[in-house]
Amino acid sequence: MSSVETDPGFTLRQYAICLSGVVGREGLRFLHQRERFVSALVRPLVWLFIFAAGFRQVLGVSIIPPYETYVLYEVYITPGLMAMIQLFNGMQSSLSMVYDREMGNMRSLLVSPFPRWFLLGSKLFAGVAVSILQVYAYLAIAFFWEIEPPTRWGYLTVLPALALSGLMLGALGMLLSSAIRQLENFAGVMNFVIFPMFFASSALYPLWKVKESSPWLYYFCEANPFTHAVELIRFAFHQQVAVESLAAVAAYTTVFLVGAIIAYDPARGMLTRKGG
Amino acid sequence: MTSALAVSHLSHSYGPRKALDDVSFTVAPGSFTVLLGLNGAGKSTLFSLVTRLYAACEGRIDIFGHDVMREPGAALRRLGVVFQSRTLDLELSLMQNLSYHAALHGIGPLEARRLGKQALERAGLEDRSGEKARALSGGQMRRLEIVRALMHGPKLLLLDEPTVGLDIKARADLLALVRRLVREEGLGVLWTTHLIDEIEAEDHVVILHQGKALADDTAAAIIAAQGAADIGAAFGAVTGGAP
Numbered sequence: 138m139s140s141v142e143t144d145p146g147f148t149l150r151q152y153a154i155c156l157s158g159v160v161g162r163e164g165l166r167f168l169h170q171r172e173r174f175v176s177a178l179v180r181p182l183v184w185l186f187i188f189a190a191g192f193r194q195v196l197g198v199s200i201i202p203p204y205e206t207y208v209l210y211e212v213y214i215t216p217g218l219m220a221m222i223q224l225f226n227g228m229q230s231s232l233s234m235v236y237d238r239e240m241g242n243m244r245s246l247l248v249s250p251f252p253r254w255f256l257l258g259s260k261l262f263a264g265v266a267v268s269i270l271q272v273y274a275y276l277a278i279a280f281f282w283e284i285e286p287p288t289r290w291g292y293l294t295v296l297p298a299l300a301l302s303g304l305m306l307g308a309l310g311m312l313l314s315s316a317i318r319q320l321e322n323f324a325g326v327m328n329f330v331i332f333p334m335f336f337a338s339s340a341l342y343p344l345w346k347v348k349e350s351s352p353w354l355y356y357f358c359e360a361n362p363f364t365h366a367v368e369l370i371r372f373a374f375h376q377q378v379a380v381e382s383l384a385a386v387a388a389y390t391t392v393f394l395v396g397a398i399i400a401y402d403p404a405r406g407m408l409t410r411k412g413g
Numbered sequence: 414m415t416s417a418l419a420v421s422h423l424s425h426s427y428g429p430r431k432a433l434d435d436v437s438f439t440v441a442p443g444s445f446t447v448l449l450g451l452n453g454a455g456k457s458t459l460f461s462l463v464t465r466l467y468a469a470c471e472g473r474i475d476i477f478g479h480d481v482m483r484e485p486g487a488a489l490r491r492l493g494v495v496f497q498s499r500t501l502d503l504e505l506s507l508m509q510n511l512s513y514h515a516a517l518h519g520i521g522p523l524e525a526r527r528l529g530k531q532a533l534e535r536a537g538l539e540d541r542s543g544e545k546a547r548a549l550s551g552g553q554m555r556r557l558e559i560v561r562a563l564m565h566g567p568k569l570l571l572l573d574e575p576t577v578g579l580d581i582k583a584r585a586d587l588l589a590l591v592r593r594l595v596r597e598e599g600l601g602v603l604w605t606t607h608l609i610d611e612i613e614a615e616d617h618v619v620i621l622h623q624g625k626a627l628a629d630d631t632a633a634a635i636i637a638a639q640g641a642a643d644i645g646a647a648f649g650a651v652t653g654g655a656p
Contacts, residue, residue, distance in 0.1 A: 248494050
């Protein structure tokens with residue numbers, strides 16, 4: 138045998154090219170699926186205009202941090218709806234990963250010579266970027282209903298919180314996508330993941346209210362990663378840092394991310410069991 | 414000379430079911446190798462292992478001397494793949510599909526455009542660069558997938574049952590395109606199929622049956638060894654009467 142050609146590996150610039158290619162494709166796909174964008178916007182707006190309007194009389198919210206006065210119920214649920222956009226987006230991108238895998242597109246991503254963690258990370262990053270765009274579109278509409286942060290800086294300070302919570306929910310979606318065999322099974326995941334996460338959180342009502350009715354449910358809500366995403370966003374929107382939630386979101390993100398990378402790792406992964 | 418692809422003592426199981434059992438063969442650079450087997454013979458498993466979708470239970474796969482598991486980056490950048498299922502983004506234009514592939518190999522936008530144009534010319538689709546992939550026929554999509562797989566300049570091309578679902582003319586065109594690439598550009602090709610009429614006498618043929626490699630030689634030599642009239646009969650004889 139002749140000597141084997143040595144491999145130069147990739148430069149940083151090439152990593153950047155790969156990342157922008159993946160993000161660009163996700164962006165183009167998003168532009169082509171206008172109904173996805175519209176439904177991503179309509180969903181929280183329905184909650185805001187119908188649910189919140191109806192429930193503001195029933196669910197009085199007392200003064201709790203970060204709010205310094207009584208706030209309208211619409212204002213209270215806005216961070217929850219921002220996180221909801223990201224939750225749906227995370228699940229949507231995991232759905233598209235299952236779809237891609239069934240259709241073969243996932244394989245053309247995974248056969249790229251870049252390290253697999255980088256490819257999955259790029260895909261995740263692309264999904265988070267799209268979700269942040271959706272959140273700002275929602276905030277732009279909410280602005281006209283006088284739902285806004287105390288100062289304009291809130292729009293900026295919420296950005297890192299959105300990036301982190303988007304990353305956490307995207308990583309969770311990616312982890313789930315590795316475990317789902319077929320598209321048909323996805324509806325079950327929606328029921329067992331999205332609804333419990335959303336309703337058993339501080340998105341719609343403060344947790345002290347939950348504690349009054351059921352301490353067990355309260356503990357469940359406290360452990361729910363979505364609760365911490367909501368609180369992180371709520372405080373950041375008011376230019377404050379929810380330290381406990383920040384730590385929780387960072388920890389959950391790490392766990393989900395490592396789980397997803399292991400699941401997609403050729404040697405240890407779940408894909409092995411799926412046959413060929 | 415280093416083999417384009419070297420598969421050695423490869424075994425793989427899904428739980429108790431053994432999909433591949435001690436399979437070894439090589440693909441020489443500039444050769445057209447056919448992996449012939451019925452559905453369920455283990456072709457797709459082999460394909461998934463070579464493309465590193467998951468790891469083999471036992472054995473080793475080298476692409477131009479680079480172990481797929483130990484040096485995946487070096488191995489995969491020398492490999493072009495056409496999967497059995499369509500992997501084009503139907504909503505994106507032909508050029509956008511090609512640029513995406515180039516980015517996944519670290520090729521910048523300017524170079525990607527140049528290579529993309531070249532690829533479209535090769536596939537005879539140069540005037541349709543801006544059209545959505547959805548507008549292509551089955552045969553055109555396959556041709557685009559082949560030239561796309563070659564954009565980053567690999568010297569080994571894997572095709573998993575690429576002619577499935579194509580009409581006779583599209584099949585013939587596709588075979589002609591790939592055989593020309595082997596002849597003119599010295600590409601090593603592994604072509605998996607269950608269709609014996611795609612095989613020519615001088616092709617290197619590996620017969621895979623129930624996870625085992627039962628024959629590994631030129632088609633002519635396999636036919637002669639079995640005393641058969643053609644490769645179809647030889648395949649039947651080797652696999653013990655399978656059609």
